[in-house]
Amino acid sequence: MKTLIHPLAGTLAMLTIAAFWLSTAVSELAGTPETVTLVKTAIPWGFLLLIPALMATGASGLKLARGRRGGLIGVKLRRMPIIAANGVLILVPAALFLAMKARGGAFDVSFYAVQAIELVAGATNLFLLSLSLRDGFRLSGRLRRR
Numbered sequence: 001m002k003t004l005i006h007p008l009a010g011t012l013a014m015l016t017i018a019a020f021w022l023s024t025a026v027s028e029l030a031g032t033p034e035t036v037t038l039v040k041t042a043i044p045w046g047f048l049l050l051i052p053a054l055m056a057t058g059a060s061g062l063k064l065a066r067g068r069r070g071g072l073i074g075v076k077l078r079r080m081p082i083i084a085a086n087g088v089l090i091l092v093p094a095a096l097f098l099a100m101k102a103r104g105g106a107f108d109v110s111f112y113a114v115q116a117i118e119l120v121a122g123a124t125n126l127f128l129l130s131l132s133l134r135d136g137f138r139l140s141g142r143l144r145r146r
Helices: 002-030 034-065 071-103 107-140
Strands: none
Touching: 002 034, 002 107, 034 071, 071 107
């Protein structure tokens, strides 16, 4: 079961983060202030999907590792605290701040500064999660090393 839960939960988490990032970028580049407000106020609700998916990914990954810490498993395990810290310390507070500012129509310098930080942090997490996905494929034999 954990061999099914881990890749499904991880993929769901990665797709959710990608949806947050893309919807933010598109609404900022081509949307109206109303569209930006809609996106920014919807993202915190997406945490109801994202956080359990990340928790399931982490828990099932630890079970699959069975205490091993070397090789690709070790690399994946060392990446996870960075991804989690980025999410807890930057992405979640930024999303809540941006939702509050957007709800009030305050598209000021602080809104756009935090928006830029959020986009960079989100892209960083997507990159790190994609590396973990690649390493997971290698561990499962679905992707061969060069």
